[in-house]
Amino acid sequence: MSAIFNFTFVPWFRSVAPYIHMHRGKTFVVGMAGEAIAAGKLPHIAQDLALIQSMGVKVVLVYGFRPQVNEQLKAKGHEARYSHGMRITDEVALDSAQEAAGQLRYEIEAAFSQGLPNTPMAGSTVRVISGNFITARPVGVVDGVDFRHSGLVRKVDVAGIKRTIDLGAMVLLSPFGFSPTGEAFNLAMEEVATSVAVALQADKLIFLTEIPGMRIKPLEPEGEDNPIDTELPLAAARRLLASLSPPQNPTDTAFYLQHCVKACESGVERSHIIPFAVDGSLLLEIYVHDGIGTMVVDEKLEELREATADDVGGILQLIEPFEKDGTLVKRDRTEIERDIANYTIVEHDGVIFACAALYPYPEARTGEMAALTVSPQSQGQGDGEKILRRVEQRARAMGLESIFVLTTRTMHWFLKRGFVQVDPEWLPEARKRKYNWDRRSMVFVKKLV
Secondary structure, eight states: HHHHHHHHHHHHHHHHHHHHHHHOOOOHHHHHHHHHHTTOOOHHHHHHHHHHHHHHHHEEEOOHHHHHHHHHHHHHOOOEETTTTEBBBBBBHHHHHHHHHHHHHHHHHHHTTTOOTSSTTTTOOOEEEOOOOOOOOOEEEEETEEBBBBBBEEEEOHHHHHHHHTTTEEEEESSSSTTOOOOEOOOOHHHHHHEEEEEEETTEEEESSSOOBBBBTTOOBBBBBBBSSSSSEEHHHHHHHHSSSOOOOOOOSHHHHHHHHHHHHOOSSSEEOOOOOOEEEEEHHHHHSOOSEEEESOOEEEEEEEGGGGGGGHHHHHHHHHHHHHOOOOOOHHHHHHGGGEEEEEEETTEEEEEEEEEGGGGGEEEEEEEEEEETTTTTTTTTHHHHHHHHHHHHTTTOSSEEEEEESSSHHHHHTTEEEEEEGOOOOOHHHTOOOTOOOEEEEEEEE
């Protein structure tokens, strides 16, 4: 194994660790569009779900079969019919749906049963259990359209699903439900996944879809100036949904968004829209800072605030790599615990991504900004500027007229933000006595008036 691989893998794996800890014991409902299976993505999706489950996540997988049913109907010379964004399920469509559901269940169970050496599934044991967990009712007649055997979710067997996932198995649900009289109804995968997530009060609802997510300008084409909006507050998602036409097709902007909004309004903490076309999109969305798709959340997850004693461990983990490479002076836990009130942090989804400390020297009307650190995962996204602005605000509130930093490597960053270099003799006497002349740190000052 190459030294370069070691050098990149170790810090990467450490950066993922907080998310592994955070998600252990949580419940995720994953809605997988039938298009993902038709596109040949099932093997890799199964591998990623098996890996996620091995890290302690409880998984409920709901699969769709829209293209598979349409293929069956085409083979039978029968036309697929839709209205109000839902399939009209006549007798032929019901037979086709049952055939497609059985075939896909077989393929999915086979995918989770693989265990060849030197593959991601080696050594894995994924028990997949499906059953009649969904009670359904007919859609009936809407605006004069009889939807026949198309149905809606009436009830979710929450106790049955929880018992199954608590035993360590993965629950597999098809878009079928059954009435108390034993009648089968064809359901929409998206409605089943949303209803199950709400009933379980799941921690995440994730849609693996044909679309990459919601763009910053949702009605404009993709481009460098119109990237994916990785975090959409619920209030903004509601406003966007209200401005859109009712969706008819899965690729319509509002199609998956409506279900994400409904889930978040009903108690699901976070709902995600991610593309199945990107290999590893599940892992990228769950274990990487900004993810790859769009997350709808009841409030912004990023918080800029002053640190507390509970943040000591996160600060240590953040600054440790920079201490090792000499960018920062080493600080031990005792020192950070003692000075924790001096620290400002940027926290995202329970993980600290940036920090800095302010040490005031009131007699000289100045203060030192120390330990300014931004995680490699979020560099270039403005966290450093946020921290700097907050430190400046704190310094002004203390009546300080300037702040200064000591650095050996990041001088250009400070110069761009209004700092000027001064001689170390400029330092307040109390700080000058602690100056390490061997390290030869450069001193930069920024006036606040």
